[in-house]
Amino acid sequence: MIKPDGYLEPFEVYCDGTDTSGGWTVIQRCIDGSIDFGRDWDSYKTGLGFLSWEFWLGNEKLSFLTNQKKYQLVIDMTTSNGSLIRVSYDHFRISDAFSYFKLVNLGQYSGETDVVTLCPTNMAYKNCSTACQRTCEAPGICQDDVCTEVEACVCRDGYFLLGSDCVPREQCGCCESEGQTIIPEGEFNVNPRCTRKGVCTNGQISWNETYACSPNAVFNQKITEEANLRFAVVSFIIVILENLLAF
Structure with a gap:
């Protein structure tokens, strides 16, 4: 139990005495994701979780605690491949609720910057x-x-x-069924024969199947190499069929 200067009642904290650098008051602990930290203002103000497992001490408690004297902040992390990371700041302090618990000071940084991404x-x-x-x-x-x-x-x-x-x-943007992007969001696409126009809205293509270009229109739409190849193959087949029919 601790009672920072000015705080109304004593409250429980988790003390880590296993560190060789001395005892530490733990203000947050994340272990396995069993506690949802995506909470609202009041939850972070008063604190959340369980001191025996995952928790956040609470902004209000932290405000009183860090303003009674100079405190050091140490952050210990373990990456998914087991690498240990420790960074520290030598003067950690936050403001009160009136100032929205703003981070006031961190002080001098030290740590393993080469492994922090x-x-x-x-x-x-x-x-x-x-x-x-x-x-x-x-x-x-x-x-x-x-x-x-x-x-x-x-x-x-x-x-x-x-x-x-x-x-x-x-x-x-809007993608074909095989996943190839063909129309950026908010733009439109006209097929090479000017017989169909598609508009991309919220990731969905709305096709106008009765669309027709004006007689004086010039087609200037970029199409992908794959689309060019498909169109060329179809044109080649049509030419072959026309030649066969000519016989």
């Missing part, structure tokens, strides 16, 4: 043996060449790689 937006650091990287071009297929190391940053579940960014499925 910060992933871009909408990406997560995952073990390559279980990572499934999906792309906008092939949303239904896990890419095999995601990793060159044991672990790597890949798109989170529900996001797809578009260039170097991970985007939601609706931002990928």
Whole structure:
């Protein structure tokens, strides 16, 4: 039990006395994901979880605790392949509820920066043996060449790689059944014969089957090499049939 200066009642904390650098008051512990940390403001203000397993101590308690004297923050992490990471800051302090528990100070940093990887937006650091990287071009297929190391940053579940960014499925554009992107979101596509026009909206293609280009229109739509090949094969077959019929 501890009672920071100004706090109304004493409260229980989890103390880790196994570390060789001394005893530590643990403010958060994540072990197996059994506690959902995606909570609201009040949950984080008062604290959540169980001190005996996974928990967050609570922003209000932490505010009183870190403002009574100078405290050091130490973060211990274990990666999925068993690597141990420790980083520390020598002056950790947050504000009160009136200031929305804003991080006021961290102080001087020290740690193993060579093994800490910060992933871009909408990406997560995952073990390559279980990572499934999906792309906008092939949303239904896990890419095999995601990793060159044991672990790597890949798109989170529900996001797809578009260039170097991970985007939601609706931002990928519209894809054919085999997964090839043909129309960017919000744009349209006209087939080479000018007999059909498709508009991409929220990842779905709406086709106008009665569409017809104006007599003076010039077709200037880029089509993929695969589409070009299919069109060339069909044209070649038509020419052969016409020649056969000529006999």
